[in-house]
Amino acid sequence: MGQGPQETRVPGVRYRKVARTREVTTVLDGKPSTREVPYEAWEPVPPREWDELILRGVTVLAITVTVIAVAGTTAGVGGLLSRMVPAPVAYAMGAVFTSAWMACLGIEWLNRLNPERAKLARVGGWLALGVSMGAVVAYGVTLGQPVAGGVGACIDLLSKGLWALLVGYHAVPLDDGVAHWVTEREQELAGRELLGRRLLRLNRRAAFYRAVGGWEFDAVTAILDSAEQQRSLAGTDSPDSLDTANSEPVRTVSAQASTPAPPIVPPVSGPVPGPSGEIVPDSADTPGREAGQAASPTSLPIAATVRDVLQAEPGISNAELTERVAAVHGHQKNLAETVRRTRTRIEKPKKRNAS
Template identity: 40%
Template sequence: MPRTRTVERSRLVPHTIDGTTHLVLDRYKEELPLPPRDWDRIVLTGVTAAAAVIGVASILWSTASIGSLLDLVVPLTAAAYAAAVVFDLAWLTCMALEWLARYDQDRAALPRVGYVALGIAMGAVGTHGWISGQFAIGCVAAAVSGLAKALWTVVLRHHAKPLDARTQQWVDAERAKAGGRLAMVSVRRELTRAEQAVTAEQAAISGTSGTPSGEIPEPPEDNEESPEATPEPALTGPMTMADAVRMALSCGISDPEKVLSYVRQVANANAKEESVLRILRMERKTA
């Protein structure tokens, strides 16, 4: 007899009282057959769990062995065992990266250098047994890490789903496009910081004086005969109204309307005419 599961469903049905009909909610139960057990998935889950338990046991064993070896020369025991953890965490980290790249064989190739870290860890465990006078036991202990790594390699290969060449190229193109957008976020943030730094620097310099310290602007040539040829002062960035008036005068601009236009252009777009004229009169008196 096939296994079933009970599912509660609902539907709208007409219900009439005194000649008036309304749709009301009717709840009912339905027996649905259960799909057969996916024994392949169950077995794979069990194997993965077993590999995880073996990996944890391998870490504990090799950490205790290598920590005891390093403790012979390191004054601080905690430091010796902390360093011992690195040996196994190195190849475990490489396996985790290989798992993340299980759909891309090219990217999964580099994390397989974890075998080097595994070999170093096994050598350290064997050395501890040899120093302790139990070389055979040290070899058996070193095999624990080797078996754990070998089992995880088999599990990872079983989980890996390599893509065909065309699909892999499509994935690489999409990954590159997304990576480019992500990189531009950082680049735009960097450019914004640089532009803000330049603006702040210019404001700090122009806020103290209209001209660089120690420099006197050269007086312009006499252009009274041709007012249209009067050169416009250079835009030096944000400055005070007084600095703008002095800059205009130093460039030979004495017409109040032109001075006011220049002040509004480089200092304050809302500068009042009477304020500019007052500063202009003060500058002419002190000249």
């Protein structure tokens, strides 16, 4: 193995030999060829991190003590409870005593940067530890060995104490401003996560009901869509909103109909009928108005015109009624159908609602 380039060593720094490679290019007849050549080099060795080694050792020791404490407490409490319940159940119940304060310890670790939130888990952990130690002491008393029971109970206390020291070491105290900033970021992220899950659940339920809801779900959807459309039209100042708000009566959607009825054609300009049913002459018929000039716009809906004509002449035919309406509002697309539906709605409101 060849030697690498000359390297300068700093006095007082430890080095170790490592194997490296470098590229060497050979050119023959104008054609280069590159290959990797291994060589030995010296690289500095970082100083030993004694703090890191000590922290790892303490963590391993705490884990070992905790395993022993779990085994001892489970055996003691299980032996105490085995006089009342079967042995497997008794020892399973014994494991709960140590698991309780360990769970509280985990919650305290997660909230180590927020002392207020970690306080409840810390207090609960010490209370669970006291109950566990009391159970072990009680088992020793029942065997006539109170001292042995007390010594066995101290294993849980030592394990809990080691973990309390580790959590306190990693719990970095934060300034009030920094703590407030962290809390706001956590609240923002938690709110987004909660809203996302809630919307996901609602969308899944909506997809399920669309698939299996049947005509009941379709009827409710039609009612809600119709109401939303009327609210959106009522929020504008156009003649469309006036026609929908004034002339459209309350209707009951039948179970067989899954779509709302087509909307009434909006009104246009024209003369207005009088209260007795006679048609007031259009302004185009008045002197001084040129022929063919467009009539002035009117905000009167078609339904009002149909209602006034029917009050004056109840037996009028649909064709004549359509002509009367056309004289007021002008000829529109599907005007005859609109007049027919409006007349049916006015003359037979109970029958239409009953359907």
